Amino acid sequence: MLNLLVAVCLTYVVFLFVVAFAADRAARRGRGAWLRSPLIYTLSLSIYCTAWTFYGAVGFAARSGLEYLTIYLGPTLVMIGWWWTLRKMVRIGRSQRITSIADMISSRYGKSNTLAVCVTLLAVIGTTPYIALQLQSVTLSFAAFSSEDRLTGAGNLQLTALYVALGLTAFTILFGTRNLDANERHHGVVIAIALEAVVKLFALLAVGIYVVWGLGDGLTHMIERIDASKLAEFEVSGSRWVGLTMLSAAAFLCLPRMFQVLVVENQDEGHLRTAAWAFPLYVMLISLFVVPIAVAGLDLLPSGANPDLFVLNLPLMAGQEGLAILSFLGGFSSATSMVIVTAIAMSTMVSNHIVMPIWLKVTGGTAVMSGDMRNVALLARRMSIGGVILLGYLYFRLSGAGTALAAIGLVSFAGVAQFLPALMGGLFWRGATRLGAMAGLGVGFALWLYTLFLPSFGAGVILPVDVMENGFLGLSWLRPQALFGADGMDPLVHAVMWSILLNTAAFCAVSIITFPKPVERLQGAQFVNVFEHSRTAGSWSGGLAQSEDLLIMAQRIMGSDEAQTLFAQAARAQGLSGYLPEPSPDFLEALERKLSGSVGAATAHAMISQIVGRATVSVEDLLAVADETAQIMEYSNQLEAKSAEQARTARQLREANEKMTQLSVQKDGFLSQVSHELRTPMTSIRAFSEILRDHDGLRPGDQQKYATIIHDESLRLTRLLDDLLDLSVLENGQVELNVQHGTLAETLDRAVAAAGGAPGPLRITRDRAAENVALRTDVHRLAQVFINLIANARKYCDAADPALEIRVVLQGRDVIVDFVDNGSGIALADHALIFEKFSRLGETKAGGAGLGLAICREIIQRLGGSISYLPGQGGAAFRVQLPHAM
């Protein structure tokens, strides 16, 4: 039986891997629009129902009747009230590119990393028991299948928990860290979770239907049985009913995993409209058969049986092994999906707010360094996933699988619910400050630890018996379960009441007496009035020289391709060519947003301010905060936007005009250059031919010498005329291309051989594997371009040990060939000039008419590609981009 179970379980896991993999692939190929459907979103919300729901709800019901419903009624109220809170959270999450609940809170309170670290640590403490709970439930359910101790579930299968933990870590790392940008959806994970949501609902309904119609005689009979059982009376204390509903509603908003699926993975605000009715119905169906199962379990199973395992033991007892295995898979699904999403959410928080800032500080703290930061960030995230799951496993081992499932779950809920005042205050109250949030969180958590978490281990384990009975330092009003004389209350309600109450009080009081920093006030206005103006305030201001540093930094976080695309797009939007946009406030904001999707708002803010300097809060920004009439601001913003656009158009016109003037100057220069270039050889040819003509008595040696000079000069003349002709033919589009098949490697080989003749110790590094690209183009012309670029590096690279690296990258249908040398590069001001005719930078120590790059550009354009100067590579770098086939 156990072997069969293991086999089914493994098959199921393999199936999940395959589904996740297929979904990821479909999404990456742009297929699978259904992956973004509101239904999938709703199903992914069902990770609210963990193994605690699957097994624990029945146990809860068997112990205290209908009270278990409060755990699902709270989220139902939140969901049908989406217009109040969730809509706002999702809108803010999308407009600020929020990556986690810690990021949300830190972002709201002035992008403070201290606050993010607090929230992260508290979330780790709050969720670790919950992960342990999931591992425990899987272990218990395995134990239920092994023959001995099957009804109490006390079998010793610790190894199971270890295997499950390892498998979950592997899955999460594989599908949860595909991309660094946490805002990008993890399609594989989401689809696996949606599938698991269906499995657990199906399994629980199947067991319920079997219990009502298979073991019993239908609904009326079931109701009679309920009336006859010990659960017949509805004995729920009012305080627990209200308290637990509020607690579960709060936890629904604050649990890191719920925040992850509700806000971070949300792709479309409109999905909330579907979830608003579908999610309540889902949890309703999940809890529909809980009481019947509990009553049947109490009736039919021996009195010592663990009520948390009724869902498994009822089918097992009746010999329905198929149903039992289905039920096991339901529980397994609930546990695994919760651990996966929690691990993703927690790892984002831990790596963005703790590991990365420390790493940046340790490695010198500057954002402009060599090395790819992306790998560090991804590694940090992967390690954090392992760490989070490991912590859960350790807690499970140390706590000893004893406590009832429901108890651990509620302790966890109460822990994360402490985020609520800071979160809601941040969304609705502009006066909330960072210090207020920290004070509230601190007070709330201290109380939670003292009144609920530590006592939950039992008197005498962590808190001494003396403290439990007589209070801290013998002060009776400090008894953990009867604080301030609140004697005789239910311990959970007592703890939740005091912690949330004093948390809120501290939050409000400190917020009122402290004064927020400008960034806090701006962010506050952004969050509270997110529906009125969705622009971020807080403008950066920087100079053009910093663009290159920014590019270098962005390359390290986003990867060079994506960063270059982003910068090139921004430059084009500003009407500039090349890769370096002006660091306008708009661009810097967009860049900060983009980066914060990868490393969190606080880190992104810090990194940009390292390069650009402090963010300046302009008078207009402050006005936006001070001025209550957001409507007026909208109008003036629109007018401003228009005038900014006009300014941009004017700048483009000015640029065009400048270029025209330059061209005209260049034309004059071109003519004088051509006449000069033609005249010099002409003069010497004329002079020496006159000598040959007029002097009879020349010695044969001299004759020979003069004739050679004439010959050399006329060769130079021919070459110049050839180049000019070549250029004019290319420019007029009359060139005939000789399109052939060839490979890039051959073409480069030929170019290196041809350009290699000249003296000079230039080292050329190539990547032969990447160069094996088939081309269909004019390979001779292409080789001509490569020869030119290599020869240029040879001529102009001024490093002591000159080296040229040729990199080849495939991008869609294009081949990109970069020529990067290690010299001092080309000054920013000259970037636009080098492709012009007769442009030779500085002194012409190396001969050449300055036509080479102009010809290169024309050729590459004829071949359907482009050539550009690539800044930020540590030397002169040229990028040739051309299509595989013409």
Add this chain to the structure above:
Amino acid sequence: MSDPDIPRPIFVGRRTYRRRRMADAAALLPVLGTLLLLMPLLWAGGQDGARTSDVMIYLFCVWGGLGVLSGVVSRYLRPEPSEDSPEVSPADATLVLRAAEHDGVTGPE
């Protein structure tokens, strides 16, 4: 909001009106839900208590009803770019500009 310079429509089209009332309904729904879910506590406090089976049937009916109601309300809340929405529409902006021109603030007559 109270600035006289900015024309904020007092009367809006039928569809926008309906949508706004539905937004009100969406905001009130959790209040209704809370009240309905507290009802069983009244029964439990009564003379002879309440039976679990009755409360269970009541709660699941309320639950399903709330789900359906929420679905109906949400259907109306589809975001639509309506002409007389409170957001700034191009038409409004031109109106403002024209009014401003009329007052001689911008541009020659």
